[in-house]
């Protein structure tokens with residue numbers, strides 16, 4: 001087991017938006033953040049994206065997974081080769097399927113292969129033990145968000161919002177000493193965020209996203225559709241709770257023209273965040289936003305209008321919003337190596353604080 005020492009860890013994240021592999025170096029002992037290192041992004045080609053999209057819903061053991069896992073491992077090996085002086089790697093893999101109610105989650109790609117390729121210890125399969133113990137298996141970034149709140153010197157509750165393919169919200173009370181203490185954290189997936197927007201753009205326009213939210217800004221949201229959607233079970237259910245990439249939002253907006261459909265999807269994503277606030281102990285003064293959705297001004301405008309917090313991209317407090325999740329898996333890798341927990345009842349609903357992930361050595 002790793003001793004309590006500052007370790008240079010590389011985190012690798014390939015998220016539900018299927019845009020590419022984020023890679024970021026973090027210096028940490030698994031508790032305190034000591035510094036941030038270099039970062040890299042390795043985009044998926046259109047063909048790789050299409051293969052990952054087609055593989056959504058596949059479980060471990062399906063023969064169709066093998067070529068997709070190879071694609072994922074190759075892309076990650078390429079980006080790992082750009083780094084030096086790394087001591088340990090946190091490899092998230094690519095979520096292909098997620099059904100915590102059945103105790104199952106699937107992050108494709110083998111950390112054992114990457115350990116052999118890189119010659120480094122690789123921590124991976126972060127979510128399985130959590131779902132085996134009755135947890136949602138997600139979100140896992142909250143323990144890192146807690147460490148970031150300490151790093152920022154926060155003394156009052158604040159929240160982080162990640163706007164990836166799916167959105168997730170973490171409420172932090174930094175007056176607590178440890179992330180797994182009751183009251184220190186509350187976290188959950190808010191709802192679909194960029195994934196339905198990207199899928200609609202891909203299907204109708206052959207482009208991967210609504211860059212800058214330009215099209216959504218030209219449309220009018222169908223407020224009745226948004227209100228009906230947000231009245232449904234998931235949004236009302238108390239956390240912990242998590243989501244798969246899949247949603248039926250594309251079908252729901254199929255009758256709308258493209259700008260109106262995109263405005264409606266942005267309103268659903270923003271409304272899901274605002275509805276999520278109903279589950280927080282108190283509205284935090286500041287909502288710090290990371291993930292690709294913060295590059296979409298239309299999404300950010302709608303969130304700022306819908307929540308009683310100051311809404312800021314994490315860059316406003318000196319962090320890197322494109323690399324925060326990759327840093328999170330660097331942080332969690334060091335925690336796993338030190339035998340520390342990576343989730344707790346308030347973040348995933350797991351029965352007790354648990355450390356996820358297995359370690360593969362070269």
Ligand SMILES: Nc1ncnc2c1ncn2[C@@H]1O[C@H](COP(=O)(O)OP(=O)(O)OP(=O)(O)O)[C@@H](O)[C@H]1O
Nearest residue numbers: 015016017164165166194211212291292293295296
């Ligand atoms: N300039 C931009 N304008 C609009 N949207 C953007 C822009 N840049 C990125 N995005 C959106 O952000 C997405 C990528 O976000 P991010 O990398 O945070 O997601 P992810 O980590 O893959 O997902 P998750 O957090 O759900 O695992 C893109 O797919 C796109 O929808």
Ligand SMILES: CC(=O)N[C@H]1[C@@H]2OC[C@@H](O2)[C@@H](O)[C@@H]1O[C@H](C)C(=O)O
Nearest residue numbers: 016095098138139140141164166168
């Ligand atoms: C099953 C899965 O991969 N979930 C992702 C997804 O993308 C965003 C949201 O849904 C979050 O719950 C999680 O990722 C981040 C990194 C997390 O675990 O914190």
